[in-house]
Amino acid sequence: GAGVSQSPSNKVTEKGKDVELRCDPISGHTALYWYRQSLGQGLEFLIYFQGNSAPDKSGLPSDRFSAERTGGSVSTLTIQRTQQEDSAVYLCASSPVGPPYEQYFGPGTRLTVT
Amino acid sequence: AQKITQTQPGMFVQEKEAVTLDCTYDTSDPSYGLFWYKQPSSGEMIFLIYQGSYDQQNATEGRYSLNFQKARKSANLVISASQLGDSAMYFCAMSAGFQKLVFGTGTRLLVSP
Numbered sequence: 001g002a003g004v005s006q007s008p009s010n011k012v013t014e015k016g017k018d019v020e021l022r023c024d025p026i027s028g029h030t031a032l033y034w035y036r037q038s039l040g041q042g043l044e045f046l047i048y049f050q051g052n053s054a055p056d057k058s059g060l061p062s063d064r065f066s067a068e069r070t071g072g073s074v075s076t077l078t079i080q081r082t083q084q085e086d087s088a089v090y091l092c093a094s095s096p097v098g099p100p101y102e103q104y105f106g107p108g109t110r111l112t113v114t
Numbered sequence: 115a116q117k118i119t120q121t122q123p124g125m126f127v128q129e130k131e132a133v134t135l136d137c138t139y140d141t142s143d144p145s146y147g148l149f150w151y152k153q154p155s156s157g158e159m160i161f162l163i164y165q166g167s168y169d170q171q172n173a174t175e176g177r178y179s180l181n182f183q184k185a186r187k188s189a190n191l192v193i194s195a196s197q198l199g200d201s202a203m204y205f206c207a208m209s210a211g212f213q214k215l216v217f218g219t220g221t222r223l224l225v226s227p
């Protein structure tokens with residue numbers, strides 16, 4: 001079946017502009033996650049959605065970052081007033097119901113803030 | 115809080131040999147999961163193997179096995195019969211409550227002919 005998809009694959013934006021990153025999870029997966037990977041680094045958790053529960057926003061680095069998930073499926077990560085330090089690859093993952101809840105990742109969006 | 119430590123920034127192995135990638139973890143939660151992911155140069159994260167904290171036996175998936183030593187809080191990945199296509203970054207990760215993953219900094223594996 002289809003995997004996790006993300007768009008755009010690449011985004012170049014000017015400092016101070018807002019950007020929206022989109023994630024389409026695997027059909028039937030109830031949990032959706034956003035991570036950020038800076039150059040040569042490991043993955044940093046940003047936000048987690050599970051069904052209709054309130055999202056876990058504990059990893060969002062500042063109030064310029066927000067995310068929503070509509071209809072329990074597609075998610076959008078929004079970064080307002082982008083800064084150069086926001087440049088990274090933004091990865092989305094989804095996981096199925098039931099253990100071990102392994103996460104399947106999309107190809108990522110490479111964001112470059114100039 | 116959970117923490118994953120991968121102390122090997124880079125590892126080299128010859129084709130057809132076995133290699134062990136180290137991972138230690140720290141958590142106060144009694145129930146947790148340990149995962150290994152592969153990230154080739156193309157960038158996608160590929161799920162390899164999972165070990166639950168209550169699993170009695172070490173997990174195996176094809177050429178991958180996880181050497182789980184709970185008392186030592188280690189979860190090393192063993193790749194048998196290395197192939198050139200195994201060259202990639204490898205990340206160890208853990209979750210408590212089967213929610214967000216906490217990742218280590220990764221180990222870059224290079225397989226030589």
